[in-house]
Amino acid sequence: MPSLSSLFERASPTGTFNGTPPAHLPAENGVHIWRAAVIMPFITFAFVALRFYTRTYLLKAKKYTIDDYIVALSMLVCITHAVLMAMATYNGMGLHVWQYNEELNARYYLWIGITSEFYVLGLMGFKSALILLYLQLFGVYARFRWACYSTLFFCTGYLLCNLTTEFLGCQPIRKKWEPSLPGHCINSIATATFYGACNMASDLVIAILPLTMIWKLQVASKLQKVGLSLVLSSGLAAWAVAVARWGIATYDLIGTKDRSWWAGVSFTLSILEINTGLICACIATLGPLWKLAYAQVKDWTGWSSPCSSKEKTWPSFVRKPPHSQSSEETRRPSGATVGVHGLPAGRAGGMVIYNESTLTSTYEDEYGLLDASGWHPHGIREDRSYRSREGV
Incomplete structure (x- = not known):
């Protein structure tokens, strides 16, 4: 098996800058x-x-x-x-x-x-x-x-x-x-x-x-x-x-x-x-585009349940019409901010809480990345300061 140096030599032979190229x-x-x-x-x-x-x-x-x-x-x-x-x-x-x-x-x-x-x-x-x-x-x-x-x-x-x-x-x-x-x-x-x-x-x-x-x-x-x-x-x-x-x-x-x-x-x-x-x-x-494509493939191939409602199968990353929004979303003011940094609700950087050695997200990020394709977190702590401000 040829050595690395011989391969490099074969790719570009050595020589001098005198206008005369090597034979090969x-x-x-x-x-x-x-x-x-x-x-x-x-x-x-x-x-x-x-x-x-x-x-x-x-x-x-x-x-x-x-x-x-x-x-x-x-x-x-x-x-x-x-x-x-x-x-x-x-x-x-x-x-x-x-x-x-x-x-x-x-x-x-x-x-x-x-x-x-x-x-x-x-x-x-x-x-x-x-x-x-x-x-x-x-x-x-x-x-x-x-x-x-x-x-x-x-x-x-x-x-x-x-x-x-x-x-x-x-x-x-x-x-x-x-x-x-x-x-x-x-x-x-x-x-x-x-x-x-x-x-x-x-x-x-x-x-x-x-x-x-x-x-x-x-x-x-x-x-x-x-x-x-x-x-x-x-x-x-x-x-x-x-x-x-x-x-x-x-x-x-x-x-x-x-x-x-x-x-x-x-x-x-x-x-x-x-x-x-x-x-x-x-x-x-x-992420939203891949998830939309995945939802379309499921619809075309008949993978979705016949009894599933439009609200249930509506892609979570697409802006939903008013009748399909959850009660939590309708209660939240459009200009509401969450967290101590005043980030707008619904932005990709939203409520990601550092809790000891784990991170939890209190809502889905804009790009659907932290949502992990349909994952719903378990055991998330309530953001009590936010809930007290909203009177919930």
């Missing part, structure tokens, strides 16, 4: 960048559209929240990044180092700088959207809220630094793509390694954050906890892509002479990373 030169990988740049934005746009369909038509949201706007802007960033990456293939991206001349080398590094700015903006977008969603769901728990704020501060901090050093890393700026100019540049290997490590660490923390709350929920079974964990920790997919990209980028910087070819692999993964992250930010909000 692998194919260019610009076509893979093109494919990823064309396909991934369409897939991501479908999930973003489903998210806004759920918010607008199923949840009847009267206004969008800040994470909705961040998702929409991130979608535009992903499209722009994909277009620029496709254009970069006409400027040396994915070619072998032996195919370069001085003019093409300058264009190549110029396009790396342009596309990297939008890549960092895409990272900032989906990370922020995921953290803000967690705050809506579990934000009433103080320690978790501060953990989310700390993670958000860390992510925006290192990504803003990345944006700055990518643009101002060389003095003069043109030295980035014209290395013959007098001046100096920061250590690109050290900065790329540092930012890559921060990126992987933040993705892992963002994926683990909701698990700390899910496994304290008083749900009926471990299977439902596993289901919630898979939905809310789907960011692990983005983390896995980030790990693969960081490994390739590190090898490109210190382990190969054919850096432009391996950079093509790395930038293909960058397209996958920001699009996968944005998809993960949308998946967690599609």
Whole structure:
């Protein structure tokens, strides 16, 4: 069985930058960048559209929240990044180092700088959207809220630094793509390694954050906890892509002479990373849509009981007509707030009470996530302060 080093050698042979390629030169990988740049934005746009369909038509949201706007802007960033990456293939991206001349080398590094700015903006977008969603769901728990704020501060901090050093890393700026100019540049290997490590660490923390709350929920079974964990920790997919990209980028910087070819692999993964992250930010909000589809399948296949009433089978996440609302809902004022944080009743971040080692929810969250697909909590403590205010 060939060793890992021989496989890497076979993929991109070693050599010197003298214009003479090795005898067995692998194919260019610009076509893979093109494919990823064309396909991934369409897939991501479908999930973003489903998210806004759920918010607008199923949840009847009267206004969008800040994470909705961040998702929409991130979608535009992903499209722009994909277009620029496709254009970069006409400027040396994915070619072998032996195919370069001085003019093409300058264009190549110029396009790396342009596309990297939008890549960092895409990272900032989906990370922020995921953290803000967690705050809506579990934000009433103080320690978790501060953990989310700390993670958000860390992510925006290192990504803003990345944006700055990518643009101002060389003095003069043109030295980035014209290395013959007098001046100096920061250590690109050290900065790329540092930012890559921060990126992987933040993705892992963002994926683990909701698990700390899910496994304290008083749900009926471990299977439902596993289901919630898979939905809310789907960011692990983005983390896995980030790990693969960081490994390739590190090898490109210190382990190969054919850096432009391996950079093509790395930038293909960058397209996958920001699009996968944005998809993960949308998946967690599609609970009502999946449950509606499940209810429709039950109706079409005859799984539902013939004697079940419309009120009984009405999907719990859809805004119900007045005659189907429960007596508890009709007694509660429309502007009522619950909990010490003054969150509006019915919002996704609603009444999640921390009680010793478990969490309980006093009503269903907006996205139907804490409800765990029809689960009804057992042994929930009454919120006596709320009931006393309502006179119940």
